[in-house]
Amino acid sequence: MSEPITIEFDLDGERRSERIAPNTVLLDLLRDRCGRLGVKASCERGVCGACTTLIDGAPVASCGVFAFSLDGASVETVEGQGSADDLGPVQRAFAECGGFQCGYCTPGMVMLTTALLREHPEPDDELIRSWISSNVCRCTGYQMISDSVRRAAELAREERG
Amino acid sequence: MSEGHAAVGAGTAQGDGHTVVGTAARRGDAAPKVTGGARYSADVRLPGMLHAKVLRSPHAHARVVSVDPTRARALNGVHAVLTRDDLGGLSPTYGYFVKDQPVVAIDRVRYVGDVVAAVAAVDERVALRALELIDVVYEPLPAVPDIDAALAADAPELFEEAPPGVVPPYGTGASGRLRPRRNVCYEFRYETGPEDAWAECDHVFEDTFVFSRMNHFHLEPFVTVADVRGEQIEIWTSTQNPFPLRKELARVLQIAENRIRVHVPYVGGGFGAKHNCKTEPIAILLSRMAGRPVRYCLTTEEGFLTLSQHSAVLTVRTGVLADGTFVARDSTVLLEAGAYSDGSPLVAEKAAYRMPGPYRWKRVESSCECVMTTTTPTGPFRGFGATQSTWASESQVDMIAHRLGMDPYDLRMKNLKGLGEPFVPGESGIDSDLAEGLDVVADALGYHARARTPNRGMGLAIGFKDGGGVNKPAQARVKVSTAGDVYVNCGTVEIGQGASTALCQVVAEVLGVPLRRVVYAPINTDVTPFDQGTNASSGMTVMGQAVLRAAEAVRAQVLEFAAGRLGCAPADLTLRDWAVRRGDEVTPLPGLIMAVFGGTGFEFSGSGFFKAPNSREAPLDAPCVFWEIGWAGAEVEVDPDTGKVTVLQLVASGDVGKAVNTLICRGQDEGAAVMGLGQALFEEMRFDDGALLNGEALDYRVPMAEDLPERFVSITQEQGHGPGPFGAKGAGEGAMVPVAAAIANAVHDATGARISALPLSPERVFDALQAR
Numbered sequence: 001m002s003e004p005i006t007i008e009f010d011l012d013g014e015r016r017s018e019r020i021a022p023n024t025v026l027l028d029l030l031r032d033r034c035g036r037l038g039v040k041a042s043c044e045r046g047v048c049g050a051c052t053t054l055i056d057g058a059p060v061a062s063c064g065v066f067a068f069s070l071d072g073a074s075v076e077t078v079e080g081q082g083s084a085d086d087l088g089p090v091q092r093a094f095a096e097c098g099g100f101q102c103g104y105c106t107p108g109m110v111m112l113t114t115a116l117l118r119e120h121p122e123p124d125d126e127l128i129r130s131w132i133s134s135n136v137c138r139c140t141g142y143q144m145i146s147d148s149v150r151r152a153a154e155l156a157r158e159e160r161g
Numbered sequence: 162m163s164e165g166h167a168a169v170g171a172g173t174a175q176g177d178g179h180t181v182v183g184t185a186a187r188r189g190d191a192a193p194k195v196t197g198g199a200r201y202s203a204d205v206r207l208p209g210m211l212h213a214k215v216l217r218s219p220h221a222h223a224r225v226v227s228v229d230p231t232r233a234r235a236l237n238g239v240h241a242v243l244t245r246d247d248l249g250g251l252s253p254t255y256g257y258f259v260k261d262q263p264v265v266a267i268d269r270v271r272y273v274g275d276v277v278a279a280v281a282a283v284d285e286r287v288a289l290r291a292l293e294l295i296d297v298v299y300e301p302l303p304a305v306p307d308i309d310a311a312l313a314a315d316a317p318e319l320f321e322e323a324p325p326g327v328v329p330p331y332g333t334g335a336s337g338r339l340r341p342r343r344n345v346c347y348e349f350r351y352e353t354g355p356e357d358a359w360a361e362c363d364h365v366f367e368d369t370f371v372f373s374r375m376n377h378f379h380l381e382p383f384v385t386v387a388d389v390r391g392e393q394i395e396i397w398t399s400t401q402n403p404f405p406l407r408k409e410l411a412r413v414l415q416i417a418e419n420r421i422r423v424h425v426p427y428v429g430g431g432f433g434a435k436h437n438c439k440t441e442p443i444a445i446l447l448s449r450m451a452g453r454p455v456r457y458c459l460t461t462e463e464g465f466l467t468l469s470q471h472s473a474v475l476t477v478r479t480g481v482l483a484d485g486t487f488v489a490r491d492s493t494v495l496l497e498a499g500a501y502s503d504g505s506p507l508v509a510e511k512a513a514y515r516m517p518g519p520y521r522w523k524r525v526e527s528s529c530e531c532v533m534t535t536t537t538p539t540g541p542f543r544g545f546g547a548t549q550s551t552w553a554s555e556s557q558v559d560m561i562a563h564r565l566g567m568d569p570y571d572l573r574m575k576n577l578k579g580l581g582e583p584f585v586p587g588e589s590g591i592d593s594d595l596a597e598g599l600d601v602v603a604d605a606l607g608y609h610a611r612a613r614t615p616n617r618g619m620g621l622a623i624g625f626k627d628g629g630g631v632n633k634p635a636q637a638r639v640k641v642s643t644a645g646d647v648y649v650n651c652g653t654v655e656i657g658q659g660a661s662t663a664l665c666q667v668v669a670e671v672l673g674v675p676l677r678r679v680v681y682a683p684i685n686t687d688v689t690p691f692d693q694g695t696n697a698s699s700g701m702t703v704m705g706q707a708v709l710r711a712a713e714a715v716r717a718q719v720l721e722f723a724a725g726r727l728g729c730a731p732a733d734l735t736l737r738d739w740a741v742r743r744g745d746e747v748t749p750l751p752g753l754i755m756a757v758f759g760g761t762g763f764e765f766s767g768s769g770f771f772k773a774p775n776s777r778e779a780p781l782d783a784p785c786v787f788w789e790i791g792w793a794g795a796e797v798e799v800d801p802d803t804g805k806v807t808v809l810q811l812v813a814s815g816d817v818g819k820a821v822n823t824l825i826c827r828g829q830d831e832g833a834a835v836m837g838l839g840q841a842l843f844e845e846m847r848f849d850d851g852a853l854l855n856g857e858a859l860d861y862r863v864p865m866a867e868d869l870p871e872r873f874v875s876i877t878q879e880q881g882h883g884p885g886p887f888g889a890k891g892a893g894e895g896a897m898v899p900v901a902a903a904i905a906n907a908v909h910d911a912t913g914a915r916i917s918a919l920p921l922s923p924e925r926v927f928d929a930l931q932a933r
Contacts, residue, residue, distance in 0.1 A: 038197015
């Protein structure tokens with residue numbers, strides 16, 4: 001195996017430096033080294049989206065990204081979006097609208113929605129459906145997730161004033 | 162609330178005096194789940210923890226000549242290798258009625274993916290490398306790829322000797338048999354009514370239906386972390402039934418049940434898959450061998466090799482009068498059990514028992530056999546045999562209607578059982594108004610006003626299953642601290658269905674406290690009261706009744722205590738916000754409690770128990786707790802050039818009796834309906850000569866948001882007839898069960914082509930269109 005390399009990146013707003021094997025995948029780095037157990041591992045084939053994080057603002061399945069490519073990048077996970085007693089607007093919307101059941105897809109759905117609303121603060125139903133079609137939810141049937149995204153857009157609007 | 166949902170029925174009435182029950186209260190697991198703070202078994206990390214991987218059979222069927230782990234054991238970083246030579250002192254096979262599945266292969270492997278050996282190493286990479294160093298010699302045997310091959314006269318016998326098995330007690334009309342014929346592990350039969358009813362029939366129609374096999378595709382994989390220290394075994398595992406699991410593990414390991422402590426953190430979906438032994442025995446045995454904690458987590462691909470839904474062939478012979486009155490039905494069901502029996506015998510009971518559907522009959526005969534093949538074992542899956550039986554029954558109802566020149570809606574209405582009418586002799590009465598439910602869905606769909614447009618059509622179906630499990634006991638405990646903080650302690654697993662919140666709502670309502678003061682305690686089998694499992698949509702009707710009784714017991718204790726202190730009768734007092742009230746006089750409880758028990762306080766604690774009474778009259782040994790009914794209606798457009806079916810509208814509805822939490826009930830129905838949509842249109846584990854072709858996320862397609870019909874409406878019916886707390890019934894399966902038949906019926910309405918096999922893929926529909 002090749003020599004370990006050192007990467008520096010921002011994780012949920014904090015600068016980190018990690019020494020990693022070159023074949024380390026971002027998902028494993030986040031879960032095993034950075035303690036981000038909120039990032040969920042499921043299919044590990046880039047299909048289900050449970051491990052979705054934002055890299056420089058773009059939603060990415062972290063199971064399909066080599067960690068070395070993050071050098072100098074900014075990574076955002078669900079754990080940077082709020083805490084149990086101070087939920088972020090997207091998190092609040094999913095909590096209020098019941099846009100989750102088992103919760104395993106939820107961190108990914110929250111990050112996907114965060115990215116969507118940054119790019120399209122006023123998404124219509126078709127755009128919402130098209131965005132959330134990149135992630136699998138086996139529990140909800142998606143309609144209450146769509147409701148959550150619409151509600152998140154409202155809450156974000158209120159926050160902007 | 163979005164336009165995609167409605168709630169109807171007497172149970173929705175406002176002003177029923179409830180403050181917590183009947184609301185869309187935020188779930189107790191919302192904050193942890195939306196922040197990533199929720200911890201699942203997959204997230205459990207212990208100091209010194211090793212990681213397990215297993216070697217799987219490349220053969221569908223083979224004799225295992227030798228397994229040599231010498232080279233694997235020598236690899237740096239490997240701490241334990243488990244093979245058949247390490248099973249001494251164990252009872253090394255497990256199962257439900259039939260104990261036929263070995264912890265690791267003993268004499269044979271019986272499907273591609275069967276577990277041959279297991280390794281615990283410092284990480285998964287080392288464990289995977291070690292697997293390549295295990296030397297196995299196989300002597301291939303002929304595969305048994307499907308039901309026809311298994312039942313052929315010259316088929317190889319998958320189990321030459323009978324594995325240990327039991328037939329449970331049955332009541333009137335029902336019977337079971339182990340190994341009735343070659344490669345059949347179990348047969349269930351049911352009959353009722355006079356045989357000469359057939360003589361009355363003006364027509365007898367016989368049709369055969371094929372049901373395809375889905376994967377559960379729960380997002381949290383099968384995973385167990387085991388920590389064996391001396392005689393004490395502790396596991397954190399993604400399971401739906403911690404107590405039966407504990408019992409089975411104790412039997413396999415030949416140790417006392419109280420040496421096994423099962424913790425169940427949040428479960429990331431199960432849909433039936435996560436019952437009994439899955440990853441647990443191997444994690445425990447490796448931990449015992451290595452002397453360190455072991456995490457054994459399957460990949461999604463391995464999930465496909467662990468358990469799936471039952472494919473089935475269902476032949477239904479139905480006798481009717483000329484005017485459409487149903488008289489007699491004889492159903493023969495073959496379920497594909499795969500390589501090991503798992504829950505197949507239990508699914509067989511239900512697949513056969515539910516074949517009559519929600520209709521009146523004079524005579525019913527049903528049988529179901531579990532046919533062993535060299536494919537992934539099959540077992541419990543949302544619907545539990547009812548999805549199969551409803552697919553056949555509700556397809557045939559439409560076929561009969563067309564043969565008689567009737568509208569399928571009218572034929573259903575003519576034959577539906579009435580509210581309160583027993584399903585069969587000795588059974589409980591149907592606790593939904595079936596006709597009312599059908600009208601709700603037909604009206605929402607616009608069924609009666611549908612225009613006759615070429616290649617467009619509508620279909621209806623009624624999903625029917627008994628709910629609440631068979632003879633299922635549940636215990637619960639509710640306790641309240643001095644300050645009025647409430648704990649609910651019971652074994653219902655929070656698997657996404659929202660039971661942890663809904664059960665807390667029941668308690669909050671009874672004790673008159675805000676929901677935020679009620680906490681759902683984590684499950685630990687050492688201290689959690691017994692429960693048979695999180696399945697059969699039983700959370701609200703079975704555990705809900707135990708929890709209700711526990712809360713009422715606590716309330717009674719508190720009122721009695723306060724009445725004693727205040728010198729009045731308990732009946733003079735009401736309990737609200739952890740104070741007792743007598744007229745305008747409000748006495749906070751903490752002061753009263755500390756006056757007696759001292760400043761360190763006290764906890765009031767109440768227990769509750771529920772089980773349907775045993776009855777020899779009831780075919781399944783106890784009457785059904787509630788009837789889980791799902792109604793579905795679909796409008797489709799069929800492309801005659803490609804056979805592609807586009808669902809324009811899907812209306813799905815369950816009757817929850819009374820919605821304890823309206824958001825949760827809606828979510829259960831919508832999730833179930835979309836699973837049914839996938840089953841109807843494209844979801845299928847595809848096999849070629851017994852080899853699984855699409856056992857991974859890239860190739861196996863589950864519904865995505867873009868697959869939703871343009872109009873998807875879920876309707877929560879609250880008809881108010883349920884046996885659970887406040888009139889509640891169960892939810893979670895009913896709305897899946899009728900969807901495939903409703904869509905196939907719509908395809909027939911659109912094209913005149915009847916598709917009797919699932920899924921309704923473009924190829925299959927195109928072929929049926931050509932054959933018209």
